[in-house]
Amino acid sequence: MTLGQQILQQLINGIALGSVYALIALGYTMVYGIIRLINFAHGEVFMIGAFVGYFAITLFKFSFIPALIFAMLFCSLLGIIMERLAYKPLREAPRIAALMTAVGLSIFFQNLMVYLKWVGASPKAFPRVIEITRYEIMENVYLTSDKILTLGVALALMLALQYVVHKTKMGRAMRAVSQDKDAAQLMGINVDTTISFTFALGSALAAAGGILYAVSYGKIIYNMGTMPGLKAFVSAVLGGIGSIPGAVAGGMLLGIVENAVSAAGMSMLRDAVAFAILILILLIKPTGLLGKNTREKV
Amino acid sequence: MKKSTIINLIFVLAIGIALHLLRKAGFINGYYDHILTKICMFIIAAVSLNLINGICGQFSLGHAGFMAVGAYIAAIFTKNPGLIIPEAIAGMPRFFVALIIGGLMAAFVGFLVGLPTLRLRGDYLAITTLGFGEIIRVLLLNWKFVGGASGYFGIKPYANFLSVYVLAVITVFIIQNFITSSYGRACIAIREDEMAAETMGIHTTKYKIIAFVLAAFFAGIAGGIYAHLMQAIMPRDFSFLVSVDILLMVVLGGLGSTSGSIMAAIFLTLVTESLRRFQSLRVIIYSLMLIFIMIFRPQGLLGGQELSVSMLKEKIKLLFGRIKPEKGYASTNGTE
Amino acid sequence: MPVPVLETKDLTIRFGGLTAVMDLNIHLDEGELVGLIGPNGAGKTTVFNMLTGVYKPSAGTISFCGELLCSAEHSVPPSQISIKGIARTFQNIRLFKELSVLDNVKIAYHQHVKYGLATSFFHIGKYAAEEKEIEKKAIDLLQLFGLENKKNEQAKNLPYGEQRRLEIARALATRPKLLLLDEPAAGMNPQETQNLMELIRFIREEFDLTILLIEHDMSLVMGVCERIYVLDYGRVIAQGSPAEIRTNPKVIEAYLGSEGIA
Numbered sequence: 061m062t063l064g065q066q067i068l069q070q071l072i073n074g075i076a077l078g079s080v081y082a083l084i085a086l087g088y089t090m091v092y093g094i095i096r097l098i099n100f101a102h103g104e105v106f107m108i109g110a111f112v113g114y115f116a117i118t119l120f121k122f123s124f125i126p127a128l129i130f131a132m133l134f135c136s137l138l139g140i141i142m143e144r145l146a147y148k149p150l151r152e153a154p155r156i157a158a159l160m161t162a163v164g165l166s167i168f169f170q171n172l173m174v175y176l177k178w179v180g181a182s183p184k185a186f187p188r189v190i191e192i193t194r195y196e197i198m199e200n201v202y203l204t205s206d207k208i209l210t211l212g213v214a215l216a217l218m219l220a221l222q223y224v225v226h227k228t229k230m231g232r233a234m235r236a237v238s239q240d241k242d243a244a245q246l247m248g249i250n251v252d253t254t255i256s257f258t259f260a261l262g263s264a265l266a267a268a269g270g271i272l273y274a275v276s277y278g279k280i281i282y283n284m285g286t287m288p289g290l291k292a293f294v295s296a297v298l299g300g301i302g303s304i305p306g307a308v309a310g311g312m313l314l315g316i317v318e319n320a321v322s323a324a325g326m327s328m329l330r331d332a333v334a335f336a337i338l339i340l341i342l343l344i345k346p347t348g349l350l351g352k353n354t355r356e357k358v
Numbered sequence: 359m360k361k362s363t364i365i366n367l368i369f370v371l372a373i374g375i376a377l378h379l380l381r382k383a384g385f386i387n388g389y390y391d392h393i394l395t396k397i398c399m400f401i402i403a404a405v406s407l408n409l410i411n412g413i414c415g416q417f418s419l420g421h422a423g424f425m426a427v428g429a430y431i432a433a434i435f436t437k438n439p440g441l442i443i444p445e446a447i448a449g450m451p452r453f454f455v456a457l458i459i460g461g462l463m464a465a466f467v468g469f470l471v472g473l474p475t476l477r478l479r480g481d482y483l484a485i486t487t488l489g490f491g492e493i494i495r496v497l498l499l500n501w502k503f504v505g506g507a508s509g510y511f512g513i514k515p516y517a518n519f520l521s522v523y524v525l526a527v528i529t530v531f532i533i534q535n536f537i538t539s540s541y542g543r544a545c546i547a548i549r550e551d552e553m554a555a556e557t558m559g560i561h562t563t564k565y566k567i568i569a570f571v572l573a574a575f576f577a578g579i580a581g582g583i584y585a586h587l588m589q590a591i592m593p594r595d596f597s598f599l600v601s602v603d604i605l606l607m608v609v610l611g612g613l614g615s616t617s618g619s620i621m622a623a624i625f626l627t628l629v630t631e632s633l634r635r636f637q638s639l640r641v642i643i644y645s646l647m648l649i650f651i652m653i654f655r656p657q658g659l660l661g662g663q664e665l666s667v668s669m670l671k672e673k674i675k676l677l678f679g680r681i682k683p684e685k686g687y688a689s690t691n692g693t694e
Numbered sequence: 695m696p697v698p699v700l701e702t703k704d705l706t707i708r709f710g711g712l713t714a715v716m717d718l719n720i721h722l723d724e725g726e727l728v729g730l731i732g733p734n735g736a737g738k739t740t741v742f743n744m745l746t747g748v749y750k751p752s753a754g755t756i757s758f759c760g761e762l763l764c765s766a767e768h769s770v771p772p773s774q775i776s777i778k779g780i781a782r783t784f785q786n787i788r789l790f791k792e793l794s795v796l797d798n799v800k801i802a803y804h805q806h807v808k809y810g811l812a813t814s815f816f817h818i819g820k821y822a823a824e825e826k827e828i829e830k831k832a833i834d835l836l837q838l839f840g841l842e843n844k845k846n847e848q849a850k851n852l853p854y855g856e857q858r859r860l861e862i863a864r865a866l867a868t869r870p871k872l873l874l875l876d877e878p879a880a881g882m883n884p885q886e887t888q889n890l891m892e893l894i895r896f897i898r899e900e901f902d903l904t905i906l907l908i909e910h911d912m913s914l915v916m917g918v919c920e921r922i923y924v925l926d927y928g929r930v931i932a933q934g935s936p937a938e939i940r941t942n943p944k945v946i947e948a949y950l951g952s953e954g955i956a
Contacts, residue, residue: 098481100488149653156417157652159484160609163419164648167602171641181638286598290492293485331496335489342482343474363817532815539814539821540800540807540828547801550790557746559776559805559868568811 065200070323071316076207076276078315079214083269084292085299085307086221087262093238093302094258095151100162101142102266103289104169109135109267110186110274110284111179117187124189128213128271132264139263140256148252173282183281186274210272217268218308221261225304230257238302287331291318294338300351309350365667367531374523381519392587395519397627398526399583404607404619405533406576411605412614413537414569415549420471420487421577421604423494424464426596428578429585430504432460433513436586453516457525457582464578465571472570477563491598498593509592510585517586525583529576534616536572545569546614599641603630606648612658617665622658697760699724699872699904700745700780705754707744714740715928718754722872727898727905729915731939732925733948738908739785741925742874745906746782747772759871777805781870783861785877785908791850795841795860798849799832802867832867838900839863839893855886859893866901873897875907879914887911891918916940924948 084106091099112134116127146165150158173179193205225231233254236244245251274280295314299306321333380386410418435456439445443455475486504510536542544565547555556562585591607626611618633640698721705718715737722728730738743749747770755765764770790798809820836842839859858878879887891914898905909915916936924932926948932939939945
């Protein structure tokens with residue numbers, strides 16, 4: 061296997077992983093864009109999405125696509141409830157209060173899962189939804205069917221999101237609220253509904269990410285959301301928090317870098333790399349790769 | 359020193375002596391002794407976290423990470439006689455020197471983490487410290503010298519009640535002095551309005567870093583105590599959940615209130631001990647508490663006020679009918 | 695020729711494609727009281743933000759007492775500018791709302807505190823004496839502004855006019871040479887404005903200040919300023935004494951349709 065082939069192979073693996081990060085990062089970035097909150101519980105939505113998908117397939121005998129849609133709907137609802145009950149009362153409170161609530165929610169969901177009898181603390185094997193076949197697309201460069209599935213679903217969802225944000229009335233409302241909440245309100249936009257919708261959209265994408273992640277890794281566990289959640293946040297910052305294309309680019313980039321580090325035989329440092337990237341980007345360009353400079357109004 | 363400070367100190371000293379005598383007389387058995395020591399350790403941790411989250415208005419989630427640094431470094435020094443500290447310093451003196459080295463190391467790491475993030479808006483600190491805590495854990499898991507995942511064993515039990523009580527008193531004394539000084543006011547100004555503080559000539563990044571490094575130092579001390587109390591430490595002792603436990607102490611006691619942090623540390627350590635058998639249920643209750651306090655009583659149980667002996671006296675007086683409200687308190691009427 | 699306290703040379707700032715302030719040349723001599731007026735959105739507050747280091751200019755220089763303060767290449771953080779001797783108030787009052795009136799002023803004294811960090815940990819040595827001195831100075835200052843009987847109240851509970859006064863007191867506690875007032879009369883009734891005018895004159899004498907003020911209230915500007923710059927679309931369109939400005943056709947044109955000049 062030549063170096064070129066190896067690089068290409070790792071690139072493919074990286075993009076597949078990165079597309080999952082990107083799906084989660086989109087939720088972070090949209091919520092941040094609209095209410096300036098890092099939703100720490102977003103990684104838990106990702107985890108719950110994977111579990112809902114698991115139960116849909118094993119208990120209700122759904123096939124893959126219906127299970128995916130079911131989990132996305134379930135998590136949208138969860139996102140809306142979370143926003144209404146926990147974040148809405150804190151919209152005018154100091155930012156630190158909402159951040160702490162988000163941390164509380166994250167811990168709550170994780171331990172609730174442990175506490176629930178039919179989930180528990182031990183990992184569960186995610187059912188095989190697709191026969192793993194390997195396609196040799198070039199000499200010594202392989203593409204597996206689960207990666208094709210991940211990439212295909214992720215891409216379809218990103219295109220759908222692009223359509224919603226730029227071509228629908230709700231998308232326009234989202235963009236308006238993220239610019240200026242009060243002005244949007246005066247223009248007759250229902251700010252509360254728009255914020256709830258943003259949470260629903262972000263949570264649905266996280267749920268899809270959770271299922272795709274589970275398909276590639278084969279198992280799910282109550283704390284599976286922590287690391288991918290953290291990394292998705294890094295992706296969002298890397299791409300420029302608040303920017304939708306930025307989240308996608310950041311996720312892909314992080315996936316590729318992580319795979320390169322693993323391939324170089326430093327898999328132990330895989331998790332540390334995301335963190336190092338975060339520090340670096342904050343030092344060099346805090347607005348991220350595609351982020352806009354925003355100024356505080358004085 | 360102010361009169362009220364001296365009264366508070368005498369009060370604290372009396373409690374310490376009383377508890378010590380009770381131990382000596384055998385009224386407090388080994389188990390409760392252990393818990394008392396643990397309470398003092400958590401007081402150090404909570405009061406120092408309050409400095410960042412309550413006074414400076416920044417949001418750190420990495421306290422357990424700094425405790426881990428302090429714990430491992432201090433344990434390495436007490437377990438390896440002759441390492442850097444001369445062998446002649448042994449026993450308790452060695453423990454104290456090791457604690458300080460652990461604290462300094464934690465402070466140094468705090469500086470490295472804080473420098474790039476504290477220039478920026480508050481939310482980045484939260485996520486960076488969260489990531490930092492995880493990274494420390496991963497590094498420790500892979501560090502063979504301190505036992506990796508199986509833990510670091512055979513640490514001598516230097517952390518007894520008396521020594522840790524004294525350390526807690528010193529910590530509270532120093533941090534409270536800092537808060538009431540002009541430097542502390544500068545930190546509070548940052549919490550209230552960063553831009554206004556900056557235009558008043560306060561170098562906001564510098565003061566945020568000072569507070570953060572100071573808090574990391576004391577978290578390191580708390581970690582060192584933990585190591586010499588439990589006699590064995592492992593990376594999962596310093597998980598994110600520990601940071602959240604300490605965070606809850608600060609929030610429950612009221613952000614910005616040192617005495618509140620102390621009381622919440624006492625209360626929550628006792629609750630944690632009694633719920634030890636129901637780990638995940640306990641965490642569910644704690645996380646719900648965190649959420650409900652933020653939504654319904656963000657000022658915490660004490661509402662950001664400081665409790666002191668003189669204030670207690672005032673309250674007792676009120677109870678017994680001799681109502682004489684403090685000057686400047688009810689000044690909304692009768693001005694101009 | 696005496697060195698001006700403040701001098702800007704071709705000061706320019708762009709936000710993306712928008713040029714908010716263009717080639718601004720203003721100067722203030724020692725002890726002057728100068729007004730900066732202009733229609734809404736003319737770039738007045740942006741000028742203040744550049745002078746206090748909140749924004750970095752895209753081109754041009756700012757000199758303070760003959761020394762280069764900042765330029766496009768050399769930016770200085772706001773705290774440093776405050777220490778050099780420029781203090782300001784904000785258009786939308788930015789007090790430390792939850793803190794007491796006294797603490798608001800004490801915080802502004804912080805840059806002059808001489809005791810070190812170690813002293814603050816143990817409250818030893820100079821600590822008690824210096825804290826006492828800070829307290830006394832802060833109370834003296836509040837007395838001048840008639841706020842000393844409210845020193846223990848939370849800043850947010852003061853009536854609006856008193857909040858404005860407290861903000862000026864707080865700015866003075868940094869001991870500035872140059873004071874920038876951003877719409878100090880906003881939201882005040884005519885009587886309060888009249889009192890403010892006297893206050894501004896008084897503090898200039900009492901503290902040897904040079905003052906630059908932004909204002910919409912023409913009675914205040916015309917009544918108190920010795921010289922006026924008029925800004926429109928980020929450029930100075932006129933300057934001179936109140937009498938000259940009042941009759942300047944360019945100024946009348948800029949304001950036409952918005953508000954007449956008193």
